[in-house]
Amino acid sequence: MSETADLVITNGTVVTETATFEASLAARDGVITAIGAASEMPPAAETIDASGLHILPGIIDVHVHFREPGMTHKEDWATGSRAAAMGGVTTVFEMPNTNPPVSNVEGYTLKRGLADEKSIVDFGIYGVILDDNLADLAPLAEAGVIGYKLFLGNTTGNLPCPSDGAILEAFEILSRLGKRCSIHAENSPILFWREDRLKRAGRYDPVDHVLSRTDVVAVEALSKSCVFAEWTGARIHIVHESCASSLPYIRFFKDKGVDVTVETLPQYLLLALEDMDRPGGHVMRMNPPIRERAQQGPLRQAFAEGLIDMIATDHAPHLPEEKDGATIWDMACGFPGVETQVPLMLSLAAEGAFSLQRYVQASSAAPARAFGLYGTKGLIAPRADADLTLVDLGRKEVLSAERLSSRGKVSPFEGMSVTGWPVGTIVRGKAVMRDGEITAEAGWGQEVRQAMPEPAPRNAEKHLATLCGASPAPGQ
Ligand SMILES: [Zn+2]
Incomplete structure (x- = not known):
């Protein structure tokens, strides 16, 4: 029995x-x-x-901003994790550009306590890499960060981009820790220079935001990141790939054996600069920018074939008034996404852009593999966590900002028709969402248990830790 x-x-x-x-x-x-x-x-x-209904392995979103601590008027762990559950997402990895940022164990412990108390979905917490926190990277790993975030471009919270020297030493350290570094790959000196020139020339249109961050800004940062990863043996993940020009470089570095994974976002597969005038189009400003329509086809193709490994959302809520500005330069960058990824991607699958199995790979198995969760998450098998996303592939809905559970009620997908809808979110055997109702108490979510493969440092004899000892704390 x-x-x-x-x-x-x-x-x-x-x-x-x-x-x-x-x-x-x-x-x-x-x-x-x-x-x-x-x-x-x-x-x-x-x-x-x-x-x-279809039963998918629980969706893992490796790129969300829940804004707590410090910017809770935009989002917090309660509203953000409810938005995730409503969207069929069972696990989120949360970014460190909060206030305070997760730059040391104290910052990690503060955020971990908030997430433990409030989240209804499972979570991982990123630490950040800065010029002055290299001595904190190993303690952060010990404390339990899922990985690290490196902002090469500018960001909400205005964390400065580290110098190349600090980045290379950080990668040396990470190569020995084995944890993956997620990288916002845009060259900030170039984009700030171009933005300044465009502003001074009196250019204030949405296209000027894209031109300030034209393709080379992404290609350079991607390439530098991969060169540093190849030299050190650090594992890296390129977040929000937006650019068709990057694709040959991704292929080149993967073929060379660099341990690099890549995510894209629904907005790069579904929206283009030319959509700026559609309903909701005025909130499209984000970084990297949503580019020209001509880039969409190659990105979809790269996603379908797996050159781009996974789908994430860069869930980046802001209040509607923060997205209103006199010019493109005055609008906050980013918008919510954790709730709309599943229906948008199911709709693309329904149109034949890729198979449902490829979607499962990109939304669950690949993120689990890249971040050391595969086996407990990312699959449906005996002894795996009972994390499941129930979807109704035939259900037609219309997306709107007003329907979002997120505190940031803005969406560039306003009025978009979708086919396919999440109707159940199961986290470790418990339904946290059924038929659009939240069914879990705050705090059901747990931090994920991670097991990365053995670290594989390269050129270790030339690492600064070998030559000079461990990196000192600032001022030492
Ligand atoms: Zn982000």
């Missing part, structure tokens, strides 16, 4: 990165305990009938 389950989901269509099949699932103590026919499922405390 089989044990009782906490949750049984019957008669769904399970989709993994390699297969699609009819099945029922049982979960107990947070993990999947059985996959098979409905008649083989044990009795359960809770049963969900998934007839007509």
